[in-house]
Amino acid sequence: MISTMKNYVTITDRNIFQTYTRYPVVLVKGKGVKVWDAEGKEYLDFLSGIAVCNLGHCHPAVVRAAQEQMKKLIHVSNFFYTEPQAELAGLLTRHSFADRVFFCNSGAEANESAMKLARKYSLEQGNANRFEIITMQYSFHGRTFATLAATGQNKFHKGYEPLLPGFRYIPFNDISALRKAITPRTCAVMLEPIQGEGGVNCPDRTYLAGVRELCDKHRLLLIFDEVQVGMGRTGKLFAYQHYGVQPDIMTLAKALAGGLPAGAMLANKQVAASFTPGSHASTFGGNPVAMAAGVAVMNALVQGGVIENCRTMGTYFMQRLRALQKKFPAVIKEVRGKGLIIGMELTGDGRDVVKKCLEQGIIISCTLDRILRFLPPLIIKQKDIDTCIEMLENIFAKR
Ligand SMILES: *Cc1c(COP(=O)(O)O)cnc(C)c1O
Secondary structure, eight states: OHHHHHHHHHHHHHHSOSOSOOOSOOEEEEEBTEEEETTOOEEEESSHHHHTOTTOBTOHHHHHHHHHHHHHOSOOOTTSOOHHHHHHHHHHHHTSSOSEEEEESSHHHHHHHHHHHHHHHHHHTTOTTOOEEEEEBTOOOOSSHHHHHHSBOHHHHTTSOSOOSOEEEEOTTOHHHHHHHOOTTEEEEEEOSSBSTTTOBOOOTTHHHHHHHHHHHHTOEEEEEOTTTTTTTTSSSSGGGGTTOOOSEEEEOGGGGBTBOOEEEEEOHHHHTTOOTTSOOOSSTTOHHHHHHHHHHHHHHHTSSHHHHHHHHHHHHHHHHHHHHHHOTTTEEEEEEETTEEEEEESSOOHHHHHHHHHTTEEOEEETTTEEEEOOOTTOOHHHHHHHHHHHHHHHHTO
């Protein structure tokens, strides 16, 4: 068994691009909050494939929906209509501000779609010189050329210059910085309502309303990237719903189809009208199997229970993490988040904590080297959170 795991690590490292720093663990199975490696070791998953498996691993309704759809029809072109695409689009528009959905396959593609739509809409409003998009420092929007340029973190840009022009980065949660950054060339503001990769940064209560107000005043489009925080993660179906603010465009991916690849760009009717036949397309976008899985995910989320659990467990987890902070003030600087996206900023490097947790059977992650990030499935139970807290307490006590 041990040789099997080593074998796959070796084959992978020899044959696959070395773009990821991987742990030497081959995962073979998942159910609910748990995953297992090729040696049979069990892990509690507080990462959920980076906020993807919000309903837990291999949720029975998602598995069933995908299996049933696979037997019927796996793929057709977007020259035709399909049932699952219609159903998921209907669910998404019914439960959000949006009137129209464009389906693609990933977060980056969803953001590409959003930015293309923003430029085209502005052009059609008669503003040929308005193409700039304001984004935030420490944002993350993807790895394609446009989304890379939109991402306000230099470390991702290195080696890929010159970047696509037309972006301007400002500090998140700073309304006067936005006021100063708007020029006659600005066409849109794009931001994550809560920054994920940038360290789980939550805005002040009124910030997003302030952004909305400035966008309205200058007739700019407001784009929310909810790729990480959408689909129930923050304790509401979409993060913007906490702040009483609606965007013009919103992007989704990660948890949208319960682990199958899917992305979506949603917009209100007026803005969506700028995309006409031929404006934009995706071969796999709206794939029937992914859409069927997405319908199962949406139904599970809106039918109740899961998002409520996310809220109560989020509050409980946060409370216990804050108690740890009180106990280890020299190690833990801050605990922040909403629902079940929680960051714990340490005073030093957190990567060794992630490794120790993994050795002891809990998967967590770390962003910007110092911020432990917890993204458990929204179905997590109190006893699993207790296990995680105990483990962290032991690790911090030995630091
Ligand atoms: C993960 C992420 C993306 C990129 O999604 P991919 O599916 O990896 O292209 C974009 N925006 C945010 C906020 C993300 O967390």
